[in-house]
Amino acid sequence: MIIQFEQDIKESQKxxxxxxxxxxxxxxxxxxxxxxxxxxxxxxxxFDIRSIGHMDGIKDIHIVSEDYKLVSKKWKVKATTIDLxxxxxxxxxxxxxxxxxxxxxxEDQIRKTIAHLKENGVSIMRGGxxxxxxxxxxxxxxxxxxxxxxxxxxxxxxxxIVTEVMQVSQIEEMDPYVDIYQVGARxxxxxxxxxxxxxxxxxxxxxxxxxxxxxxxxxxxxxxxxSAGNERLLLCxxxxxxxxxxxxxxxxLNAVAVLKEKTHLPVIADPSHGIGIRDFVEPIALASxxxxxxxxxxxxxxxxxxxxxxxxxxxxxxxxxKLIDRMKKTFALRESF
Ligand code: PEP
Ligand code: MN
Numbered sequence: 001m002i003i004q005f006e007q008d009i010k011e012s013q014k015x016x017x018x019x020x021x022x023x024x025x026x027x028x029x030x031x032x033x034x035x036x037x038x039x040x041x042x043x044x045x046x047f048d049i050r051s052i053g054h055m056d057g058i059k060d061i062h063i064v065s066e067d068y069k070l071v072s073k074k075w076k077v078k079a080t081t082i083d084l085x086x087x088x089x090x091x092x093x094x095x096x097x098x099x100x101x102x103x104x105x106x107e108d109q110i111r112k113t114i115a116h117l118k119e120n121g122v123s124i125m126r127g128g129x130x131x132x133x134x135x136x137x138x139x140x141x142x143x144x145x146x147x148x149x150x151x152x153x154x155x156x157x158x159x160x161i162v163t164e165v166m167q168v169s170q171i172e173e174m175d176p177y178v179d180i181y182q183v184g185a186r187x188x189x190x191x192x193x194x195x196x197x198x199x200x201x202x203x204x205x206x207x208x209x210x211x212x213x214x215x216x217x218x219x220x221x222x223x224x225x226x227s228a229g230n231e232r233l234l235l236c237x238x239x240x241x242x243x244x245x246x247x248x249x250x251x252x253l254n255a256v257a258v259l260k261e262k263t264h265l266p267v268i269a270d271p272s273h274g275i276g277i278r279d280f281v282e283p284i285a286l287a288s289x290x291x292x293x294x295x296x297x298x299x300x301x302x303x304x305x306x307x308x309x310x311x312x313x314x315x316x317x318x319x320x321x322k323l324i325d326r327m328k329k330t331f332a333l334r335e336s337f
Contacts, residue, residue, distance in 0.1 A: 001043070006059045014057060049063060095327070097123075118157060120324045247277060269295070272299040278304065286330045300314060
């Protein structure tokens with residue numbers, strides 16, 4: 001059960017509602033986010049919601065039977081819009097592109113990527129400064145200095161930043177420079193990190209699907225952040241590990257369509273990690289759009305063969321420009337349906 005409180009609810013009204021919920025043998029948890037004040041009731045007994053729906057201070061009440069509630073479309077039919085400012089929004093029915101290198105490598109690379117994005121009308125740049133690498137000997141990112149440098153250059157150019165946060169201690173130092181936090185596939189179930197991203201920032205958080213994670217597990221991860229106080233969330237399908245060895249991961253396009261049905265949160269597709277092979281990034285990106293994605297995130301680099309990480313799945317700038325053009329055409333086709 002989800003109760004949304006009226007904004008001006010009095011403490012005495014809240015107490016009366018909580019007592020009534022407890023009387024129904026439901027366990028109440030209060031959730032306060034930057035957008036609303038809610039009471040989540042966990043319980044099994046069936047009851048008529050009209051018996052409490054009239055109580056003072058209640059704006060809305062819904063029964064949501066799934067374990068994830070606040071991210072469910074059963075409660076919030078209206079899709080969540082992520083507004084990054086300066087007219088850059090990610091929303092249901094729209095389409096946003098996020099592109100950039102796997103890893104931020106230095107000033108020259110940042111400048112060239114920004115120029116490429118601007119030339120092609122892309123407003124959000126991706127890149128990692130803290131890199132989760134399978135091998136400890138691989139490049140592990142430029143760290144906070146890299147992010148500060150990137151921020152200065154991106155800000156001048158009016159470009160927004162999406163970048164991965166790997167641990168709780170990084171949130172505070174990263175916060176001034178980030179437009180969207182990315183939670184990587186290896187951290188999807190790092191519940192401490194999710195909790196802290198709920199409590200300690202108002203910035204949007206894009207949660208990637210775990211390498212071996214189910215769709216529901218991704219939704220539970222989003223529920224963690226929401227219930228800890230931050231409802232500015234995006235979900236990202238980035239491929240899962242299957243028995244298939246011909247590709248790095250198996251891009252689960254089913255998930256894009258299913259998530260659009262289950263949740264009100266925007267759904268982003270990552271074909272670069274999803275398939276892991278440069279030549280196939282384009283068809284999977286276009287297919288993701290037709291599956292209903294609200295945006296695509298992919299990797300591009302001036303010289304992919306020299307990229308510090310993930311070069312094999314990274315597009316060079318002409319390939320990236322071609323992809324952008326085709327994605328726009330595909331989106332126009334989807335809109336025409
Ligand atoms: C990345 O975006 O570069 C990345 C490491 O992604 P994932 O967490 O999906 O592997
Ligand atoms: Mn990568």
